Amino acid sequence: MTTKLAGYYQQAYASESKHFNQCFYCGCEATERDFCPPLYMLQSIIDLGEEAEFISIPACYECFALLHNERVLTIDGRVTKLKKKLSTKYAKALRIYHMWHESELHDMSDEFVHSIKAGMKLGAEAAERLAFQGYSYATEDASVTIREKRAEFDVQGKVFYDFKDALNYCINDLQVDRTEFYKLVVEDYNGDFNRALSQYRHRHEKITAANDADSLIKSFAKQHKQNSDFVTRTVKHFINKDPSLTTEGALEQLYNNYIKK
Structure with missing residues (x-):
């Protein structure tokens, strides 16, 4: 039955050899195929006449597992959902990576330094996966071109291409409180530095x-x-x-x- 249902899907493959066996969602090694929509939901989607892309695409095991129960019917939608799930899962490590610097670890206990460095390493890997833009792929019927985009973070007209650089600029040059501002820009304003700065200043003016x-x-x-x-x-x-x-x-x-x- 599963094999029969799988026939509804077109298999997508990377257009360029450098992306062969690479997870479309995060860039890690692909070991699975993510079905869009999930294979076990297919019958109900057909019965309800819902529109979906019906594509299977290379994915690493973690991305496959995170998306397995998600009733998201387009590849773009699954990318968005996956990024949110990764951000939530690695929120603590990302915070450590963005908030700490090697130069701040002097004179601290070996145990603490080991813990922070481990968090920074995991956070750096998570940040790299979140920044991955996918790649162009082809199915039996069509080719989809993914234009690689660099992430941009505008801070009062000054553009940064790395979240951590933009955050450090706000902390060091604009003199915001590191902990309070990080919560604002990440949790409240989803990376929008200008809105976070506006709210931060409003709070402090009050x-x-x-x-x-x-x-x-x-x-x-x-x-x-x-x-x-x-x-x-x-x-x-x-x-x-x-x-x-x-x-x-x-x-x-x-x-x-x-x-x-």
């Missing part, structure tokens, strides 16, 4: 504004011998009534309404 307001309130309370909790509550009350008020404006109202008299 923190700075809150700290400045707190300092103003404490200074005001001390100068006019007022309870600081009373001043804080009153300032919040005035600002809630009139959101256009600044902390300075609210303190001025407080002085004129309750203290000056």
